[in-house]
Amino acid sequence: MNAISTPKPAGEVKPQLVERMKDSLPPLRGRYPTSPEQAKAVLSAVEQLDTRPGKDWIAQRIVTLLTHYFVADVHPAAMREVAKDWQAELEGLPGWAIEAACSWWLSRHNPSRRKKPLPGDISERAHLEARIITAGRKQVEWYEKYVDDPPAFIANLTKSEQ
Numbered sequence: 001m002n003a004i005s006t007p008k009p010a011g012e013v014k015p016q017l018v019e020r021m022k023d024s025l026p027p028l029r030g031r032y033p034t035s036p037e038q039a040k041a042v043l044s045a046v047e048q049l050d051t052r053p054g055k056d057w058i059a060q061r062i063v064t065l066l067t068h069y070f071v072a073d074v075h076p077a078a079m080r081e082v083a084k085d086w087q088a089e090l091e092g093l094p095g096w097a098i099e100a101a102c103s104w105w106l107s108r109h110n111p112s113r114r115k116k117p118l119p120g121d122i123s124e125r126a127h128l129e130a131r132i133i134t135a136g137r138k139q140v141e142w143y144e145k146y147v148d149d150p151p152a153f154i155a156n157l158t159k160s161e162q
Contacts, residue, residue, distance in 0.1 A: 013096040015042045015103075018132075021045045025137035028132040032150055039143045046136040053095035055087045061095075062122075065102045069116040089119035093126045094133070101125035126135060 022028050025042050033039040053061075062083070074082075090098055101122045104110055112121075142154055 013049060013094070015096065015100060018049065018096055018100075021049070022132060025136070026137045026144075030135045030139065032154055033139055033143040036143075039140045042136045043140050045131050046140075049094060049096070049130075049136075050133050051094050051096070051102060053098070057090070057095060058087050058090050058098065059083050060096060061102060062090075065105065065122070066116065068106060086119045086122075089123045090126065093123070094130050097126040097130040098122065100129045 025038070025045055026035045027038065027042045028045065033042060101124075104125055105117050105122060106113055142150060146154070
């Protein structure tokens with residue numbers, strides 16, 4: 001088992017699946033794995049979650065997001081450059097995290113929802129959503145290193161989050 005993996009191409013990861021994984025696998029929420037089987041399940045979940053959409057998917061999702069906001073007539077060349085900004089900012093993030101960030105931006109939970117988002121706004125939220133990938137990898141990495149005898153700082157971290 002190895003905590004470092006290469007991302008797979010974008011797949012269809014539904015928000016319900018992400019929530020189910022977080023609920024059923026505490027290491028995705030920063031808790032130390034309790035067994036080799038759990039560590040293996042976490043690594044499998046991380047591999048499934050770490051999917052990267054292509055530039056066309058990102059462009060389509062952002063067009064959908066921005067259609068909720070007024071856009072004046074803009075020269076097509078300028079729009080292509082704007083699309084490149086969005087793609088550059090969101091490239092490397094999982095599609096489900098971008099989707100979740102866009103949904104959050106438009107939701108009642110976002111006090112700035114009446115403002116048209118900038119690429120960094122969506123990127124910031126998508127990184128927040130995708131932190132479960134980093135958390136899961138880190139917990140498996142620690143488990144591989146310490147197994148059933150984690151150092152106190154890890155054990156205390158785990159206990160305080162329960």
